[in-house]
Each structure stands twice: as C-alpha cells, then as structure tokens.
Amino acid sequence: MQGRLCPFDPVREDQLKRRTAEELEGMVRRIRDLRASGRRSGLALFAFLARSLQQVSTLVMTFLAARFLLPSEYGVYALGIVFVVLIQTLTYTGFYQFILNARQDDAAVLSTCFWLIFGLVTAASVILAAAAYPIERLFGAKHLGNVIVLLALVQPLASIGAWSSAALLRRRAVMLNFTIMFLQNLIALFAGGLLIWFWHSLYALVAVRYLRVVSGAVLFASLGRDWPSLRFSRTLAIEATGFSGGLYLSRLLGFLSRYAGDILLGLFHSPGAVGLYRFGNRVATGATDIAMQPMSTFAATQFGAAARDDRELGAVLARFTGTIALLGGMVGAVVIVLAPDVIAAFFQASYRGALVVTAAMALRGMAGVGQSLVEPVFAALGRTSWVLMFNLVAGFMSIAAIAVTAPFGLGALAWGQVLAVLAMTGLAFFLMRGRGNVDIGDAGRRFLGAGVLALAYGLALAAVRHQLLPMAGISPVQMLLAGLVAATVLGAFLLVLAMRLRIFSLHAFSG
DSSP states (O other): OOOOOOOOOHHHHHHHHHHHHHHHHHHHHHHHHHHHHHHHHHHHHHHHHHHHHHHHHHHHHHHHHHHHSOHHHHHHHHHHHHHHHHHHHHHSSTHHHHHHHOOSOHHHHHHHHHHHHHHHHHHHHHHHHHTHHHHHHHHTOTTHHHHHHHHHHTHHHHHHHHHHHHHHHHTTOHHHHHHHHHHHHHHHHHHHHHHHHHOOSHHHHHHHHHHHHHHHHHHIIIIIOOOOOSOOOHHHHHHHHHHHHHHHHHHHHHHHHHHHHHHHHHHHSOHHHHHHHHHHHHHHHHHHHHHHHHHHHHHHHHHHHHHHTTOOSHHHHHHHHHHHHHHHHHHHHHHHHHHHHHHHHHSOGGGGGGHHHHHHHTTHHHHTHHHHHHHHHHHHHTOHHHHHHHHHHHHHHHHHHHHHHGGGOHHHHHHHHHHHHHHHHHHHHHHHHHTTOOOOHHHHHHHHHHHHHHHHHHHHHHHIIIIIGGGGOOOHHHHHHHHHHHHHHHHHHHHHHHHHTTSSOGGGSOO
C-alpha cells in the first residue's frame, strides 16, 4: 500500500524554524553567560590576589625579621611604624573617599584632591620628622628617631600613589589598579625578602618600605597615566574638607584604638614587649588581612557605585558581610591551629611568647566585620558624621579595654580588644539600620551562618592537625606543610558549600 504524503504546512514550518532559532540563540546566550561568568571569576580572583599580595609581602617581612632580629630590635621598627601609620590614615581616607564618591566633574575633583592630599601628608610628615628624636627619648629606644625620620620622608611620595589609585577606581579601571598593586607588591616581596635575608638590620625593614613606595609611584605614573593639573577649586576643596573631616577624625580614633597597646607597652615596659606584641599581632592580622583588606577597596567601590546609581545598599551589605565574615573566620582558624608550628619551624624561641596574642587577634577580623563596613556604607550615603560618631565610641571602648587589660599581660590585652571589636560590630549594624535606613536582615543571617561554618572549619582542621598528622611521624616543617594542604582542601570544600548557602559570593571581588 502506498503511504500518504503529508501536505506542506507553511505555518508549522515557520514555527519550527522560529523554535530552532530560539533554541540556538538560547544556547549561544548560555555559552556567552558561562564565558562571562568565568571571566568575572578570573578577574575577581586576580584582583583579590593582587590586593592580598601586599599582606603576604608584609607578613613575609615580619617572618624574616623574627628569624634574624631580636624582639627588641623588631620592637623599635614597630614603634616607628606606629607613628607613620598615623600619616597613612591621612592618605587612604577622607579626600581619597571623596574622589570615589563625588559627583562633580572628574578633572576638577582629581586635581583639587591631589593638592589637598599631597599638602596634608607633606605637612604631617614634616611635623613627625621634627618630633622624631623627642619621641626616641620618651621611649628610651635607640635608633627610633632615625627610623621615624626616614619613614616620614617618603610619605609624600606615598600620597601620590594613593591619589593615583583613587583616580583609577573613580573611572572604574579596577583591574588596572590591581595590576599595578600586584606588580608593586611582587617587587616588595622578592626584592625586600632578599634585602632582609642578606642585611640583618632594622634599617633593612626601612629600606623595604622605601622599595614599596618608590616602585608603586613609578608604576602608577607609567601605567595609570593620571596627572594632576594646577587647577584648584576652592569651592570643591571646602566641600571635600567637610566630607572628609569626619572620616579623618574617625580614622585617628581608629588608629589610637589599634595602636594604643603598642604605645602603652613601649612606655611602661620595653621595646621587646612591643616586639612580641606586634609580632603576634602581625602574624594574626597579616594573615587575616590577606583576606580582609582587599575587601575594603571592593566595598568602597561597590557601595559608592550603588549610591551613584540610586540602588539599595542592603544587598551589597549582605554580600560583603557574609563574604568578609567567612573569610575572616577561616583564616583565623588556620592561624590559631598552625601558628605554633610556624614559630617552631622558622623563628627564634623568644617569639613563642607572642602566641597568646596571635590566637586572640586571629579572630578580630571576623569580629570586626560590621565595624569595617561602617565607613563605606555611610560614605556612600554622604553621612560621614555618623562614621565619626561611631569611631568615637569604638575608639573610646578600645582604648578603655587596653587601659584595663594591659596590666594583666599580653594575652589579656589582646582578648580585651577582640571583645571590644565584637561589641562594636553589633553597634555598627544598629546604626546602619537606624540611621542609614539600610536593610540588615540578610546581612545578619549571613554573619551568623559564616560564624557557624568558620567554627566547623576550625574544629575539622584542628582534628586533622592534632589527631591525624601526629601519627605520620613527620618533621615540624612537614607537619606545617601538611596542615596547610589540609586547610586548603577543607577550605575549598567549605567555600563551595557557602556559595550554595548564599553566604559567600564571588561578586564581592569586583569593582
């Protein structure tokens, strides 16, 4: 029997063609989305590594100093850095934040703020250099005056690099900014490491500081190519000063809360006590800052962009809260579990006294997640006076905790600061909701979830280190390496889980 042929249906044929075209278009769109997602993830990872490399290089310099210098020698340099950090607070806040958030013409904002930043930092550097030797006599620390003068002299050049970084971020050239940072920190890591390895002196640490600043200035000038003009707007300068005043005062209080312990230990004890405290603090905060400090740049950029685009800040706050808290908790757990192995394997036994400080300070990054986000949130809202008020309270609480706990030793001093920071995180979220009208519900849930995951991670890593690895009968260095491998494997698993639970987000690592 001869079969019947189906008649040609042009309508059905057109439907099939459209459906096929839509399926192909959808497939192409999905491929493009996957490529874009992979590209964003790769760029986010590079930006994170570039910013984190600064903390890595600083931590390596601390390790080398602890290997070749006595705590008293390292304590002299640490005291010098305390006073220089006071000038750095003028470099990366205030006018720097104004550049990121101002809505006025780019050329006027950049040129005016350049002269404001450079002039302010230069004046502060001159004052610090003049006070260097009276400070040396006050602390009774030989060479401290020389160290302070040398570090103060290079700060005006450092302010130019800071301005260039802000200029790049303003025009959203985030990857170029982080490329320059990556190269700068890579130079400081390798060249600075060789310098300290062959020159066992606290002045080698000063030379490393010069190396970082000079290389950064050269890289920003040659690659960033942002040049200030002689243009200076008095009206804009007044507005920038009003915007920045609260931020500068708040950063001053933050400086006091962070470094009052060093100052009091230097005054009432010795540079050796400062060396132990700063070493323990640096090991902990240096490791946690690898994860935490890059987030400050990402947060300032994303909150500023959200404010300029009139978008709600609650989603951005939740994204950064969960991500920062989880990273801080994980790194803190690694430091607490593996720090004894690090000191046993590489450093002088005299530095074991810093372990109690290391354990406490390792948790400060996670405890201070709310405190770290107050400035970018209220700067984006244009309400920097609340940053001043918050940091006023935070500074007084921290200083009070230091004054109360310092007589009881290094451990009490460190844990007292951690508890004060945790209390201020609660106040930070309260202010964001009450005065900033920012939805904090999702941020609070992500913070609690990150805490639970970080605790589980720490317990698992401790079980591996103290229960499984000792059975292998390996050397201290091998024990440390095995612990780092275990931390990496467990950390990768935890981050995947956290992304599925929407606690951790790769979108936080972008401009």
